[in-house]
Amino acid sequence: MKRTQEQIRTNNFKYRYGITPDDYKIMVNEQNNKCKICGQSPSKRGLFVDHCHVTNNIRGLLCQACNIAIGQMKDDPERLENAANYVRRSVALKSQAALNISPTSSAA
Helix, strand or coil, X not given: CCXXXXXXXXXXXXXXXXXXXXXXXXXXXXXXXXXXXXXXXXXXXXCEEEECCCCCCEEEEECHXXXXXXXXXXXXXXXXXHHHHHHHHHHXXXXXXXXXXXXXXXXX
């Protein structure tokens, strides 16, 4: 007997995270159907259950991009903070460069 997508999803929720599809729906509603990190609405695939790989505790629901990003950073807060600071510095330098007036421009 072939299992349906809904049966597979139900089993994944139960065995991976200890929740039911109804628990997931409650979480989606509590987060207003938005990613807990970026606040964006999810793609067609929905929100992904983010959990701590050490304790298996659910942290929240994330869009696919944020879920992948956290995983690529190995759930390491220091690595994530370093990445955020790196991006901040880059944005600040770009903003600073945009404010510089070229020597050929005329002052009003």
